[in-house]
Amino acid sequence: MTQPTATGRREVALDEPLRPESSLPGVTGARRRRGAGGRGAYFLRRLGSYLIVIWAAVTLNFFIPRFMPGDPAEAILRKIRQTTGEPPSASQIASVRRMYGNPTENILHQYVDYWVGVAKFDFGVSTAHYPTPVSEIVLQALPWTLFLIGVSTVVAWIIGTILGAVMGWKPGNRFDSWFAPLSTFFHAFPGFWIALVLLWIFSITLEWFPVSGGYDTSVPMSLNNFYFLLSVVYYGALPMFALIFIGFNGWLFSMRNVMVATVTEDYVLMARAKGLPEKKVLFSYAARNALLPNVTGLAMAIGGVIGGAVLIEAVFTYPGMGYLLQTSITGHDFPVMQTVLLLLTFTAIVANFIADSIYVLLDPRAADTN
Amino acid sequence: MTTTSTRTEQPRQDAEREVVLEARDVTKHFTVRGKKGSAVVRAVEGIDLELHRGEIVAMVGESGSGKTTVARLLSLYYPTTGGEILLEGKPVSHVTGRKALTYYGQVQLLFQDPFASLNALKPIRHILGRALKIHGKARGAKQVEQRIHELLTRVNLTPPEQYIDKYPHELSGGQRQRIVIARALAVEPRVMLGDEPISMLDVSIRLDVLNLLKKLRDEEGLALLYITHDIASARYIADRINVMYAGQMVEGGSSEEVIHDPQHPYTRLLLDSSPDPGRGLEGDQQSLFDEVGDLGEPPSLITPPKGCRFNPRCPFAMDICNEKEPEKVEVSPGHWAKCWLHQEGRADLLKQRNIQFGVPIETAAAEAGIDTVNAEDILDRTVALEGETTADLGPFQP
Amino acid sequence: MTRRDVGDVLLEVQDLSVDYLTLNGAVSAVSHASFTLRRGEILGLAGESGSGKSTLTTALLRLQRSPAVTVGGKVLYHGDDGTVTDLVPRTDKELLHLRWNKLAIVMQSAMDALNPVKRLGAQFVDVLRQHDPRMSEKAALERAGDLLALSGIPRDRVDSFPHEMSGGMRQRSLISLALACDPDLVVMDEPTTAVDVVMQRTIMSQVLRLQRELGFAIVFVTHDLSLLLELSDRLAIMYAGKVVEIGPSTELYHHPKHPYTKALRDSFPPLYAPLVEMRGIPGTAPDLMNLPDGCAFAPRCARAMDLCLTKRPELVQVSEKVDAACHLNDPQKEPVGAGPSDARSENGHAA
Structure with a gap:
């Protein structure tokens, strides 16, 4: 009589993707690198x-x-x-x-x-700035935009996500009840309007910040020059503040909403039941799971970085891609315009890909379902 | 296990036993796409089923056994991969349009979740009225109203006036399921296919829904396929029980015979695993949980075991079980099983009082190279690891 | 049926009440629940939807989710050093050292109870290191592997994510997780409802084996009374937020003292006993917002008397080991058996 073996293989439900899985007790040893x-x-x-x-x-x-x-x-x-x-x-x-x-x-x-x-990154020459090659013009403007919008988007995201996590953990408590509406209120203002107000108050009236430009033109433009770097930060401060101010609210609410739903999940209850301290449950169990949609959103937002803050750059006369796009349109400079748009498309695609990739890294379930 | 039948009802008369719905060697394979390309899920194979007028036939199996797929195939939700389905002797295949209406006028499906089966936005009057009107069973508001009253009375929702204007969320689970049954009855079907119709209801109201189904069988000659994972409820209302495992039917017979004299090891496992207080508190039979070990899980339907699909878990498995699929054997009139034990003349093994199905946990652990399964040891044991001192960490100390 | 060695009192629940705060007012989900649990004992908690059994179990461990709020009563935990702590007024911070260490929970759905983005081993490690900070991560992973082995799960599963495991294996890993810190009490909230009957048997037999070896008490919540009758030492039946009967399983099965217990027992068609026509319980469970005066079960009770409609019955001792809340047991109406004695009943009520 043959001895029975407990194979315990799992049967696949029809709507589930295939998992070449085995719960065979005989499979031991080598750690599975399946993931x-x-x-x-x-x-x-x-x-x-x-x-x-x-x-x-x-x-x-x-x-x-x-x-x-x-x-x-x-x-x-x-x-x-x-x-x-x-x-x-x-x-x-x-x-x-x-x-x-x-x-x-x-x-x-x-x-x-x-x-x-x-x-070869050769897009011809600009008509407005003849005979400068388009690639040169674009490459000059690109780092400014990446710096301004990239940093402000990320900072806004961080602030919004953390605040959203904390507010979503205990919705309706004191902090949440006054901060949420306040934040929404400010989010309702158009970006350029906030920029104008900031410019008027801080640059024109108080003269604490410069009125225009991305850096101090009297300082040689070099990454090794400390004063140059300092001026970059100084000139970028107001535009960045404007962008962060209007930007974090969206992240805050999207995170908060997902958090509120996540907090009711059984695994969060389990984490509490295990006696894990509240901070750990909040961040490691709840926020970590609630984060996923926001991460996708972030990567998508970065994709919009280049065309992003055309108006803000215009208000502050900040020498970035948005400003370039604006001037090329008004100046009928087709070569520059077309190249900027191509670059816009390209970055959006790349950002999408990064979003996909990060999501898969953060959510192990994603790669299984194709 | 005795073989005497203790059913109180008499067997149905032959005259009533016309076959209403039949499945002959029905097979369904699904192609699924996954990471490694596509594969074939052999969801059900070789289903032979006859539903007679005035009879309740139960399909009993665990989840993944294919019983829901059978219901879907019989309601022509999917086309079959092989075999045929016959309604009143005439073959039917995947239908649309006018033909579908005719078919569903004869064959109705009852789902598990009574709330999801009803349109939450409409009152009962609309839900039942719609069924009547679509199938042309009543015309004109007055006739429709009258028929609705009749239907509600038939499913014991009386007085009908109390229910006719209610919305599904205003009714209890049991009441909703009765509405589902009433809606199915509205079209005057020959056959009802009930896919776990009571498993989402509260325990104390399940019996009344089961009694209703019995009443419909007795008084109206309804043919019902009752699909369930609960073999005790199957015994309660069904005349015949078919046991399904891994997409195949492994045993079939009258309810009492299958319960009291199972002829397939899986049926035995199912019976032995079903809680029955009568056994634990009164009988001297092995308690449900003593020394059970790992009873295993149903196999993958993409790569099912060769030969008999139950053989990896079967304590009586022989060499032939792993080579050829067993053939159907008629053990007694109307009672059949697919198991090589019968051909080998070893069927009396199934009559033993206690059968050890599971692999004792120690054996499974040893095969897996797990060194110890003594709980006290594990929780107390000294852990001396590389780079750490060999000091005894001792028992777990918070 | 194996009889367990039952020890000293572990948990004393006195008059516990939990309300749900809704826009229309407070709904009493659990009303004045009282019982005692001993070390190593298996207490079954049976009830249908709306009975309050799940609310009671989460309230026991102070894990209730808003809008549920404990509004009264005590949950006295008797530590093995002799101290008695009332869990109800304690904050989450104060309960940290008891959680999982002494009081663990197994939930219904393992897929939902496990963090989907963390590997299985990590979910053991965090609780092990929380309660024993001396333990290194490596040691904790070792122990995680050991604990999985207890349930017959291969060690390499510590690297798996929850969605990579089969349902039965996940459920068993949840049980291993519950035992990680060698608790005194494991509350199981419908742990086998979502699995098939054969897997249920595998899981429960492992749980019982571990229970015999480790000696933890179990509160097992389910609607499947037939399972409880085979599993538990004592049984509590809940209806509309109240415990209506509590006592040894055999007593409740053979001599139920509450009509609901009897009717619930008779709602399960037998597997082998002769088939007879059976009836369920007519009517539906009461709306907790609009509980009737008097006994909540009276509208559905075949033996309701006038008194039942006006006066709510209290949970009192009706025999040596059984408490029930039903006027039918009133000595004035029907002599029950042994008269009042001075002994304290097992269920924590002075006679």
Whole structure:
């Protein structure tokens, strides 16, 4: 008579994804690296999809000017002639044609050339700031925006999330009852209005902060120069404050709402039942789980960083991408405009991918369901 | 276990035993996509079922045994992968539109959750009236109203006027389930398929719903398929019990025979595991929980065990059990089982008073390389680890 | 049925009342519950929806969730050093050292009770290190593995996330977790309701084996009276927030002293006993916001008298080991058996 073995294999319910799982008592020893392996494959798959999206965005950017009526390249070349008073050089003609269409050339050839240009980060020359290459202009503006918006978004997120966690833990208590409406009240103000008020009070009236610019122009621009760095912080203070002030409320409420729901979960009750101190339960059990939607939101928000604070940058005359976009639109500088928009799309996609990845790192369940 | 039947009702007359709904060798496979590509879930295989007029047949099994899939297949919710389903002798397949209406006029499904089955926004009058109107059972407001009253009376919700204007949330669980039954009856079906109709109800009101179903069988000749995981309630109302395991039917027969004289080891396991105070407090039989060990879990339906699907957990497993699927054996008229014990002439093993199904925890632990399972030892033992002093940490001290 | 060695008094619940605060006023979810629990004893708590059994169990451990509030009574915990602590007025901070150490809970759904983003081992480690800070993380993980082994779960599962385990294994890991700090009392709130009957048997037999070895008391809450009758030493039946009968399981099964106990017992169709026509309990559970005057069960009771509709019966001793709240047991109405004695009943009521 054969001896029975307790295999205890688990049967798969129909609506569950497959899990090559075994509860065989015989499986011992090697620690299972299933989690990492599963997630690695997940990342690669997602990376693949995103690469496809990026390719699509860049390709779209290629086709749009070519579908426009007339010949936009010609329009640009004419504009260059007007601005400078002389005809553009052969290399400039070539680069404009590469970006905006050459009716005489084979489209596939153009497409390849275009990608070559994109790879070299060569987007032609600006018409408003002829003959500066677009890439140079954009790269000059980019770090300012990344600094201003990036830092303020992250700081607003941190403040909002922590406050939201604390408020959601005990909703309706004293702090929550006065702070929540107050925060919403301030969130209702338009960003540029707050910026204007701050500018008027602190820069113009009190003269505590500079009125415009991103840094002190009298100091050489170098990351090694302490005074330069100091001026960057000084000039950035007001715009950043404005952005944080209006920004944290959204994070606060989204975190608070998820927290309120999470607090009622059984595992939070279990954590209390285990005798874990309140702070630990709040942060390690409740907030850690409630965090997930906010993290996704953050990554998405960072994607909007570049186009983000056009108005704020305008009010403070802050030399970032938003400001650049604004000036290029008013100045009909198509090359710069188009490149900024392409970059916007690109960062949004990258931010999305990062959001996906962070989510999977934080929530081990995510990689299992595809 | 005795074999004498102690049922109080007489067996149904043959004249009434027309077959209303039948499943012949029905099989359903699902394709699922997962991380490693797609796989086939063999949800149910080889289902042979006959539902006669005026009869309640129970399908008993644990979750994942496929019993709900059978209900869905019989209500043509999914197309079958193999085999056929016959309504009054005529094959039916996945239907839509007009044909579906005709089919559901004959076959009605009762779900587990009475609240989820009813439109919470509509009063009873609307819920029942709609069923009547869609299937053309009543026309005109007066006729509809009258039929609704009749239906409510049939399910013992009297006086009907008290219930007709109520909303589902204003009724108790048991009342809601009666409304679900009334709605099913409104179309005058030949067959009702009840998928765990009482498991979400409070214990003290389950019996009355079961009694109602019995009444419908006795007085109106309804055919009912009663799906449940609770074999005791199956015994209470069903004439016949079929036991399902891992997508297959393993035993079938009259309720009393299956309960008192099970012919399949899984049926025995199910019976032995079902709480029955009569046994514990009165009988001298092994208590439900003494020395049980690990009884295992049902297998994966993607890679089920070769041969008999129960063989990994079966204390009587023989070599053949792991090679070939057992064939159906008629043990006595109307009572069959799929188990090699019968062919090998060892079926009397199933009559033993105590059968050790589980693997004793010590054996399972030893196989897994777990060194000790003595609780006191584990909680007190000295833990000497690398880099730490070998001082005895002693018993757990907060 | 194995009889357990039952020791000294562990928990004395006196007159515990828990209300739910709603917009329409306070609803009494548990009303004046009183009973005594001894070390190593298994007390079953049976009731249907609205009976207050889950509220009572969470209130026992001071884990009630708002809007539930304990409004009266005492929960006296008798430590093994002789001290007696009333848990009710204690704050969460004051209870930290008792939690899990002495009082643990197993919940209905393991999937919900385990932190989904933490590995199983980590969930053992945090409670082990909370209560014994001397323990290193490595040692705590070792112990976690040992505890899983107690329930027959492979050690490598300490690295698993909850969703990676099967339902039965998760439930068993929850039991291991409850025993992590060798508690005096484990409250089990419908721990096997969500699993199948065979897995239930596996789990409960392991629990009982561990109970025999470690000697903890169990309060087992479920609606499945038939399971409780096979499992528990003593049984308390709850209806509409009140304990209506309490006593040894065998007594309640053979000689129920409350019509609800009897009717509940008779709501379970037997497996082997001869089949007869059975009836459930007519009517529905009362609305806790609108409890009738008198006995809450009277509207559904086959033996209700006029007195039952006006006067609420108290939980009193009706035989040597059984307390019941029913006017039918009133000595003036029906002589019950042994007269009043000076002995203190097991259920904490002076005779």
